[in-house]
Amino acid sequence: MTVPLLELVGIGKTYPLTQRLLPRLLGHRHDHAAMEDVSLSVPRGGVLGLVGESGSGKSTTARIILQMEQPTTGTLRFDGTALTGLSDAALRPYRRRMQMVFQDAGSSLNPRKTVGHLLGESLALVGVKRRHRTEHAVELLRRVGLDGGLLGRYPHQLSGGQRQRMAIARALAVGPDLLVADEPVSSLDVSLQAQILLLLMELRDRLGLTMVFISHDLALVHHLCSSVAVMHAGRIVEQGTPAEVLRHPRHAYTRRLLDAVPRRRTRGEKFKPQEERCDG
């Protein structure tokens, strides 16, 4: 059996809510469990869709995968190596093999640097010589469907769709094996969402990129992903192929998510949302 590229085994992450020192020393602790016993596995070339509402622990999972945070319990394996517990220096070679694309490309690109400069920084990290950087940068832009003429532009001179493509190009600059995309299209216009989704599908097919795609939009996940995990209150409540999970949901929470998606209803079918909890 081949080793999955990414494997999370029993990952838990708790954040202390009690900030003051004395009560903490006395053992009065209040912890918030952002993730509990999360186990996931993504084979090389697979695309895992992570769905859930805000607060469900999706983004915490992303941060842990990228080792931006250490889990409280459990093990994270990347290409067979346990990353949890490794020193910063030992982690370095793995960092370039995993990259992230954020929801808001506008705030993840330095506004004072040009597209060429931003891509050049990443290319320098992987040892591309200065004289070859422009050529590489143009190639990266072409790969994400942008024109090489944009190299001299600043992020604010790009449209929303172009900025998100640029953020993807930058992530690709270091030649990662794994791309974690946290709500990459939810701030884009509807007519652009499908464009970016098609780009990600093309990268998956052409570069064999492995992806973790985080979204609250089940329809996007259905198009792009080879497997889906539904998160609720820090736990994975359901996992499987998109067809299984989205067509035959077993967990009540998954059904609730699916029911909330606006769609054209058959005659007589009522749009019945669940009530929100009203605890103060």
Add this chain to the structure above:
Amino acid sequence: MALLEIEDLRVGFPVGGRMVDVVRGVSLTVEAGEAVGLVGESGSGKSQTALAILRLLRHPGRIVGGSIRLDGQDLTQADEATMRQLRGGVISIVFQDAMSGLNPVFPIGVQLTDVVRAHRGVSARAARDVAVETLELVGIRNAAARLGQYPHQFSGGMRQRVLIAMAVACHPRLLIADEPTTALDVTVQAQIVSVLRDLRQRLGLGLLFITHNLDLMAEICDRAIVLYGGMVMEDGSVGTLFDAPKQPYTRALIECVPRLSDRAGDLRPIQGASPVPAELGDGCPFQPRCALRLGRCEIKRPPLVPLDGHGVACWNPVI
């Protein structure tokens, strides 16, 4: 007479010494009690249209032409005192971002009763009763106890309900909801839509629902107006708009949305990017991205004309 009648509205912003129109001759009507969807992507002019109705355009933007009539009264000519009476009293708006719509340093009860007292001139006690009643109307239970709480003590969905309560506390005749659910989770979005639908029935509100989400719009509206590049592209009942869109943009917009019912991977994006207002020429704004483009689409802007019960602005409509 329609509740709201907008005719040939133009809103412009000065750019490099000349006025650039971002709303370029929009005409629409909302009947009393009717729910109308205003659908468009960013830059289509939907929010500027909404702000123009309330005369809340941010300087230096201004109304450069056309009329906005509410019960026959032209709001473009109304003085500021009249507008203050109308805002919150007759026309209300709910914005996308519920956090910045509420003042973080005052309890919600204060903010709600302010609206009521300003418009109805009632006692503090009576205003409080109205506040409680309105919060219950938008589905906030135990409302009396929550009046003393601050905005940060509410979840995103609950905050949006509070804003809706503020907007409808004085029983306006027209409620403008500008992307009221965009910042919310799908399950909460569904709740907010059902609150709006419920209010519409109970209070007989006219609703102008602004969104970029066609499917969501269809959950609540009777009629839809599709905007693109500051122009009305199509205006028709929701059912026929979905079943038989006439404007190529409407059709492309319906088809480009990734849906659960699609075959996986079958996506039909609209190629190209949304137009920049300053770069729009005399032709149809969608023409550079349009599959059915003709020679004259580039030269002359198509007028909005009736076609099979729709209003359609296109030289080469879908048959």
